[in-house]
Each structure stands twice: as structure tokens, then as C-alpha cells.
Amino acid sequence: MDNLFGELRLGHLRLAPLGARRRTKVTASQAAAEYTGRWGWAVATGDPSDSAAPPQCPCGSRRCAAPGLHPVPGTASRAGATGAEASVLFPTGRAFDVLDVPEPAGLQALVRLERMGTQVGPVLAPPTGRLQFLVAAGTARRLPDLLYRMGWDDAALDLTCHGEGSYVAAPPTLLGELGPVRWLRRPTRDNAGCPPEARLLLGTLAYACHRSRERTAEPAWIAS
Numbered sequence: 001m002d003n004l005f006g007e008l009r010l011g012h013l014r015l016a017p018l019g020a021r022r023r024t025k026v027t028a029s030q031a032a033a034e035y036t037g038r039w040g041w042a043v044a045t046g047d048p049s050d051s052a053a054p055p056q057c058p059c060g061s062r063r064c065a066a067p068g069l070h071p072v073p074g075t076a077s078r079a080g081a082t083g084a085e086a087s088v089l090f091p092t093g094r095a096f097d098v099l100d101v102p103e104p105a106g107l108q109a110l111v112r113l114e115r116m117g118t119q120v121g122p123v124l125a126p127p128t129g130r131l132q133f134l135v136a137a138g139t140a141r142r143l144p145d146l147l148y149r150m151g152w153d154d155a156a157l158d159l160t161c162h163g164e165g166s167y168v169a170a171p172p173t174l175l176g177e178l179g180p181v182r183w184l185r186r187p188t189r190d191n192a193g194c195p196p197e198a199r200l201l202l203g204t205l206a207y208a209c210h211r212s213r214e215r216t217a218e219p220a221w222i223a224s
Contacts, residue, residue, distance in 0.1 A: 028086035093164030105208040106131030123185035
């Protein structure tokens with residue numbers, strides 16, 4: 001299975017280079033300017049992460065997608081840094097929410113969605129073993145109901161949604177020693193201003209997460 005997902009990453013699902021249209025390294029300020037000026041997205045900037053992402057963010061969320069990087073109420077603001085290694089963050093819940101799944105499940109779902117002709121929006125690939133799918137704003141508060149309607153109400157899925165009040169790290173942010181955040185699917189004119197409704201992706205993503213969990217739970221003699 002590991003070989004399969006390695007082939008997907010190197011084949012159909014090749015990561016977009018940090019500067020697809022540039023030969024020079026994209027700085028945090030250049031990236032932030034593109035996100036706001038070209039796509040109309042809100043961004044926040046902060047100091048670089050000088051170590052691997054901590055296991056627990058000061059915000060208290062166990063599933064924070066920008067641990068230690070985003071402004072936290074009651075702490076000194078980190079906003080304003082614009083150097084090449086500064087962090088660039090997307091405040092979710094405004095232009096979009098973000099569905100966050102394990103990378104193997106996300107890769108499997110993405111292949112299936114694109115084979116079905118589903119219009120997938122931008123997809124982030126942080127160096128944390130996750131994939132993050134940009135979807136319509138408001139998804140986070142409706143996620144339990146959406147999953148319930150699809151029959152996943154009692155399933156323990158490793159699937160979360162970042163919405164209002166949360167942040168995700170944006171390219172070219174470095175997550176310490178783990179490496180940079182990259183685009184797996186870049187924003188385009190067609191999807192930047194109108195990310196897909198979550199219901200179009202959620203069933204496939206939930207099923208892939210479920211299958212991935214089942215494989216992990218299988219005894220070694222079955223998995224082999």
C-alpha cells in the first residue's frame with residue numbers, strides 16, 4: 001500500500017512546485033500579495049517556525065492546522081513578519097473552510113473524485129502527512145449533520161474541518177524541520193472564488209478515511 005501511494009504522489013498527483021510560474025523563490029510577502037490581490041483571500045502573516053510543529057498549539061485545539069504560528073487571544077501578536085521564511089496563514093471560515101484528512105486517504109479520494117469528473121477545488125499538502133481540501137465556507141458548523149445524512153454519524157473518522165476562528169498554514173510556510181507547505185492542486189480562476197460544496201467531496205473522503213482506518217486496524221496476518 002505504501003508503494004501505491006508513493007506512485008500516486010510521483011505520478012498523477014505530483015505536487016505543484018512552490019513557484020510554478022517563477023524561477024525565483026517565492027517569499028511570504030509575495031505569496032500573501034498573490035492570495036489577497038489575485039484571489040481575494042484574507043491572509044495573516046507571522047514569524048517563522050524555528051522547529052517542528054509542536055504537538056499542542058496554545059489555542060488548545062488538538063487538530064490545529066497551524067500549531068504555534070497563528071495569533072492566539074491573550075498572547076503577543078506575531079503578525080507583521082514578511083521575510084522569506086515567515087509564515088503565511090489562511091484564516092478559515094471566510095472565503096472557504098478546509099476539510100483535513102490523512103494523506104493516504106486524501107490521495108485515494110482525489111484520484112476517485114477526478115475520475116468521476118468531480119470539480120475539486122484547491123488542495124493543500126502540508127508536510128505533516130495530511131491533505132487539506134478547500135471547500136465552501138460554513139462547512140465546519142454543518143459537518144456533523146452532513147456526515148449524519150451520509151450515514152457516517154457513528155463512525156470514528158480521522159476527518160476534521162477547519163472553519164471560523166481557525167487557521168491553516170499556506171505555501172510557502174515552513175513547518176520547521178518538516179519542510180514547506182505545498183499546493184497539490186493550485187487555485188484557479190474557476191475555483192478560487194467559488195470552492196466546491198462539501199457534499200460533493202465528503203462522501204468519497206469519508207469512505208477513504210474509513211477504509212484507511214480499517215486497513216490500519218487489520219491484524220498483520222490479514223494485511224499481508
